[in-house]
Amino acid sequence: MEQYKKMLESKMKVRFHDCDPFNHLNNSRYIDYIITAREDQLLDNYALDIYKLAKEKGIGWVAAQTQISYMAPAYLMEEVIVQTQLIACSEKSLLLEAFMWNADKTILKAVMWAKLVHFNLVTQKSHRHSEELMQFFKQIVSPLSLEMNFEERLKSLKQSELSMNPSANPVAGK
DSSP states (O other): OOOOOSSEEEEEEOOGGGBOTTSBBOHHHHHHHHHHHHHHHHHHHHOOOHHHHHHHHSEEEEEEEEEEEEOSOOBTTOEEEEEEEEEEEOSSEEEEEEEEEETTSOSEEEEEEEEEEEEETTTTEEOOOOHHHHHHHHHHOOOOSSOOOHHHHHHHHHHHHHHHOTTOOTTOOO
């Protein structure tokens, strides 16, 4: 059985057209950057082409819920690191967790959870994952050590960031 990385990572540069008048990455663009990074990571790390699946098999995933916390601003022309991982999977849905960091991963800029529902493009209804997809997800899922909601996860991340760097202000910025 192939061993897959569970936490995927890629670099992106904050561009002018994605920024607000303060040269901060616009709030809505954080989601775009994270989803774009995840799409590239799936292809690069797992050879999973979600567009090919949609075209050839008529299946995909739609966002059912997105939760995001903006921890610190990402600035114009700044290089950021986007990390993503699958933290839960079920017959019909996935829960993605994503982090956006500064280039050396010392400042957490954003945390996002996205619940994605498996969708049949022909019937326009939610759809069960195939056994093949479920087996794949079981290989890449990285469940949290404790069951928690998004707010509890943020609290634990802020506490761990403060314990690693007591002078850090994890809620600085936007």
